[in-house]
Amino acid sequence: MNMQWLFYSDTNARADLLEESLERRDYKLKRVTYLERLFDHLKKDPNAVLIIKANKIYNVYQLCEELSVKYPHIHIVLMIPDNMENAKKAMQAGASNTLRTSSDKDEIREMILHAEKYVQHRMQREDVTDLPLIALDQRVMAVSSTKGGSGRSTLAVNLAVSFAAQGQRTAVLDGDIQFGDAAMYLNVKPKKTIYEWIKEGDNRKELDIDQFMTKHESGVSVFAAPSRPEFFEMITADDIQLAVEELKKVYQVIVVDNSASISEVHLQVLKEADDILLLTNGELPAVRSSRLYLDTLESLNLHSKVRLIHNRRKKKDGIDPKKMEELIGAGIFASITDQETVVGASIQEGIPYVISQPKKQVSKDVKALAGKLLSGSSEKPAKKKSKKLIAEAQ
Ligand SMILES: Nc1ncnc2c1ncn2[C@@H]1O[C@H](COP(=O)(O)OP(=O)(O)OP(=O)(O)O)[C@@H](O)[C@H]1O
Ligand SMILES: [Mg+2]
Structure with missing residues (x-):
């Protein structure tokens, strides 16, 4: 041997x-x-x-x-x-x-x-x-937004696949514990989920968390949401904290597809995260609520982890990015092109677009974002601007 x-x-x-x-x-x-x-x-x-x-x-x-x-x-x-x-x-x-x-x-x-x-x-x-052993360098990235349908799940899985392609041992934790669909976006069928892991009670600390995860051919492992929505009630903030702790023992990058709400469980995800990727499109309601979300995170002293991501950036008719930064009071960390046919088809097929359509702009944007996050760029949110601007824009 x-x-x-x-x-x-x-x-x-x-x-x-x-x-x-x-x-x-x-x-x-x-x-x-x-x-x-x-x-x-x-x-x-x-x-x-x-x-x-x-x-x-x-x-x-x-x-x-x-x-x-x-x-x-x-x-x-x-x-x-x-x-x-x-x-x-x-x-x-x-x-x-x-x-x-x-x-x-x-x-x-x-x-x-x-x-x-x-x-x-x-x-x-x-x-x-064959992986590098960098046990102390784990990163937890929470993909969050204030509105449903903002593109969290699709970004979470495509980012995870991009990290895996860069040699990072990567997990997706489906933090949308009631209606999570990260596994579906990767077209894998989980035999076990976070629910089965939680049912193990205190025993789970001795178990290998990997047994409860579902492998995708890209190398990404998914810690899937429970198979039935009603099971979400038994998942507590402590469970999430322990899950992240256990995942950190095995994975270098943990991407959490977080829900749009700020419940106890989702707040725990934000606390555990090293980076909070706050996704917003250019629509005024999303911009407005992102501003409020940032205010809330500031009061919880979590705002310095926020990386603002402008999703569905349009070539024409889109919001001016400068205006968006002013309204939200934070600098845009990265933008992702609006490419409906590519993203839509990728969800339908259950094949992440960074795999099926690597040359498309949306894939390039996500891969660039993955690289930027891994290189540890420490851009901070821009200084908060007056709330008057939001009122003026309405
Ligand atoms: N960059 C993009 N370009 C075009 N369409 C996009 C883009 N990102 C997301 N979408 C579209 O937005 C829709 C919602 O995406 P997704 O399911 O990833 O969002 P979500 O925030 O996870 O939603 P939910 O609240 O249902 O969990 C999808 O139909 C997807 O095609
Ligand atoms: Mg989702």
Whole structure:
């Protein structure tokens, strides 16, 4: 099996017996003494097994904890002095296994077999192994609007597919928990949804959330809305918070198709989000309510996350973008062309337009938006302008 075995110690500690045991199974032990080098190896190789030897210079439990959070897929074996207290500390620090410093050949062999089993299991999940391991860089993006039919779902799925195409492990969380249709827009039929996950109660914390998600061929996974609208009543803000927490353990980008209302659940989504993509078209009622929405988010101290997206931008007869910015009191982060035939056909077929019609302007706009969001552009909403402007425009 293709596995890399790393041995980190910041002293020149030897590991002869370990090296011999690995050689017997055709593995080579790579010694690393500098942390920067170790990080490079761990970033590059998701199938690495890391053995850390306790030493005096660095607090090894703290190191183990940091590594297990930063690289959750790595199998970490902590070498510890012979007593149970240390084993307990190692496990609390996130080690996958321990090895006593005085371990004999049999114990080492057992540790190797255990690590092999773990890596084999990971490799079977074909979509995990070839991805960069950036566990601390997750982004939660809530696609919101004040009006129904603003284009949230279509933007959410097309953005998600664009992130996946850029190598990001991406999930769509259907936050429209009563009438969500994100799965339909991707033409996938969920066997399980957020409802089945919630029914697991406290048990769900031990479960792999991926089991409840539906895979799309683009690589995007959908955490679908319940199959029946009445089930939405059992979903609470705490559930959403936990769902986002769990998704962050597996995914790098989580796109939430949020509902137009500001209920407790949807407010929780906004709190969890790193970016709130506020979609609006150029119609005055939508512009007006977007302004009110921004005011509300300001009072909740959430407004700095808002990225205003002008959807359905028209070449002719459209609202002047400058005017729109003035009325809403925020700068436009990105615009998406109005292309009814392309978007309409994509929804009908259940194939995101960035896949079926990649050359069309609407697809280019969404891909550019995905790139801009990932590059971490930190444009802030423009300074609020007088509310008088809204009154004048009416
Ligand atoms: N850029 C666009 N160009 C043309 N039509 C668009 C565009 N974006 C969205 N639409 C159209 O708007 C309609 C609503 O889109 P979508 O279902 O994504 O909105 P929504 O905000 O999720 O709606 P709902 O409130 O029903 O959940 C669709 O018919 C879609 O074709
Ligand atoms: Mg929708």
